[in-house]
Amino acid sequence: MRAWVVRAGENGQRERTALDDGLLVAGWHEMGDLAGLATRDDIRNAVAAAYPDEGPYTVGNWTGQLYRFLHEIRPGDLVVLPLKSWLVAVGRVTSGYEYRPTAAEGTCHVRRVEWIVTDIDRQNIQSDLLDSMGSLLTVFELSRFGAAERVAALAEGKPDPGRPDADEFAATLTEPAKLYEEVRGRSADQPLTLSIRDFLAVWGAQRRYPATTEQIKNDLAARGLVTVPPFTEGTLDSQIAVLAGGAEPDESGASTVTRLSGSTTLSAAVQNAAHAAGLLPDEDAEPDTIAYRVNNLDSANRMPEAVRVGDSLGTAMTIMVLRGYSQLPVLDADGRLRGVVSWESIGRARMADPAADLQAATVRGQEADRSDDLLAWIGTIQQSGYVIVRDHDHKVCGLITASDLTVQFATRVRPFVLVEEIEQRMRRVVDRCIPLDRIRTVVPRGRASRVNSAANLTFGAYGHLLRVPENWAALGWAIDQEYFLRALEECRNFRNSLMHFSPDPITDEQLHPAQGLLELLRSVDPQT
Secondary structure (H helix, E strand, C coil): CCEEEECCCCCCCCHHHHHHHCEEEECCCCCCCCCCCCCHHHHHHHHHHHCCCCCHHHHHHHHHHHHHHHHHCCCCCEEEEECCCCEEEEEEEEEEEEECCCCCCCCCEEEEEEEEEEEEEHHHCCHHHHHHCCCCCCEEEECCCCHHHHHHHHHCCCCCCCCCCCCCCHHHCCCHHHHHHHHHCCCCCCCEEEEHHHHHHCCCCCCCCHHHHHHHHHHHHHHCCEEECCCCCCCCCCEEEEECCCCCCCCCCCCHHHHHHHCCCCCHHHHHHHHCHHHCCCCCCCCCCCCCEHHHCHHHHCCCCCEECCCCHHHHHHHHHHHCCCEEEEECCCCCEEEEEEHHHHHHHHHHCCCCCHHHHEECCCEEECCCEHHHHHHHHHHHCEEEEECCCCCEEEEEEHHHHHHHHHHHHHHHHHHHHHHHHHHHHHHHHCCHHHHHHHCCHHHHCCCCCHHHCCHHHHHHHHCCHHHHHHHCCCCCHHHHHHHHHHHHHHHHHHCCCCCCCCCHHHHHHHHHHHHHHHHHCCCC
């Protein structure tokens, strides 16, 4: 059994149809009946024909989603539908693909589903599973952290049981002092390891903002602690070890970090952390900065499917067709990159020699270190469609495609677009309903003359302006003033935090307050 998310449109426009009629509904209404499309190539050709203005990356992305909808989702699988109300519905798929030629636009491509529960509160779902539901794709699988079993528990009315590998001990580290004591009480060969997400939670943080990062660095330095690798590297689910880096040498003259690096009896997570010990900065070095690193993308930390030197070209081609891949890494016995095989390289090799083998079809691959600046690789990924990721031992540990970049940056842009629409709507309604002389009363006297419209106000000034009974009455909104002002203040805080750089994506749950305020503004003042 597998678990999937099938959204009801970008803004939930197909939600009512899905719930009332017991359907999973895909969009792509420009396409006709898809029932005869058996392979990815068939779907890709149909998508390209229906959307001739779209580039190869978009066509490939849409092909993958439609292939899942047509062939990978099976009767009996569980499906999750995030709702506009911020509740979540869970159902069980009961049919294969169907095409409804006379249905309303956008609701022609469907699968039948039995909705088991339609009112799960997101607060009952743990943050890692909610994060997994936050993809901007319409059709995708929930495959991480034991998702299928957890969705099944939610469908039965049980609470989310959490990740099967959840670190229950990390949950007890509720403040820095407890972390320090735990590290002090451990031997060098059994260091404290936990995810960056759990590590940040010790300081009550969810994302790596500069101010938060600086505070944590200072706290660690004051106690003589270090993290290996640095907690500024990797995704929120990457593992780090917390060490007493400032402790004096042991009898052999070795530091804690060196002993950790040389250990052969530690868990895989700790060994991976130890191998990255070379990333630790010198005591007198300039503080490292948070940046978009290659390993900030999940796919950079997920071992890709690959073939080995000596495998047949038929093996590579079989995997590429089955998985819909455009290329595959070719690795040696130690897991290091020896090249890449792609459909283009296969075609060129077979043109020169119809009996060409894997070695002949292997070409040099683009390879990035997991700690490289991601922005420096964007051009390469756009041009070649991929980059292979290696770790600090030069072993392959991930693969980033153009599709990964599209999802990553769409996730980054979404919060800014949402906040911008809220600000635009606030400006328009204030300018329309409240006279300029009253708008100027919420700014300092010396600047009042420079205020020509609501566009000159700060976001926080709207709260002061609308707290005045006369101004609130001028809007004519039949909603609760106090609740609205509270939501406006929450959105102001969200906006301010958004302006501070963090390499960590904002989740749907973190977007919830601003999204709710925008929906309210759209409802009470649709003219704007």
